[in-house]
Amino acid sequence: MTQGSTSPDSGTTHFGFRTVAEDEKAGMVRAVFDAVAPKYDLMNDLMSAGVHRLWKAAMVDMLAPRPGEAILDMAGGTGDIAFRLLDRIGTSGAPITVCDINAAMLGVGRDRAIDRGKLEGLSWACANAETLPYPDMTFDAYTIAFGLRNVTHIDVALAEARRVLKPGGRFLCLEFSKVVVPILDKLYDTYSFSVLPWLGQLVAGDREAYKYLAESIRRFPDQNALAERMKAVGLTHVKVRNLSGGIAALHLGWRI
């Protein structure tokens, strides 16, 4: 079985390193993000020493959004990517759609938007990336940051992304990936499996959620495998850019 895939025969999939029934995974992922939502943004800064901000800035640079474009930020959680997109393109066009399966994450996002005075230019929607409530060819761009790893059927979510993109639209995924620098991979392993769960317990009071994070990263397809799966659903001109030695990677593809 390929990394990050499900087994259609047995009806099972991965939840971190555990094998679970396919129909259980979305609920388990939801429970993780229900638990971490209030401390999610603080934990991102602590876990990555702020580096996730650089990765997200790189994502917006690579997308190069233009005013007036219809953009879907899938698995948008607490709004980090959407806020950056909004800062870049302003509120003159259609609102940026922040869509996530988890109402608690979206709730934190809406509160943050209000706190920052971002009352226009964003619309919030609760839906599963595998069954998007949008007609074909709705968006000029689809972004997904640290979300694809969590969906049950990656290929279904990729196909949905392509479906809702207009011809000429672009898909951009920011996700943890495979470290390509020797020594860094060993250090990163130690950090992920020892420090992360400890930090999760200390700050968010939830060791298991951050153990899941480390495990789900290892289960996710590496750079080449994800690029191939994008091509398999019909995304073309796929480009990959490693960030921080492959700790994360950007995957860009087009619907032509």
Ligand SMILES: C[S@@+](CC[C@H](N)C(=O)[O-])C[C@H]1O[C@@H](n2cnc3c(N)ncnc32)[C@H](O)[C@@H]1O
């Ligand atoms: C690690 S957070 C990323 C949030 C945000 N994109 C960011 O970069 O800060 C992952 C998000 O994916 C969402 N998610 C998980 N499975 C999903 C699914 N099947 N459909 C939509 N969103 C999903 C979670 O609810 C969570 O908000």
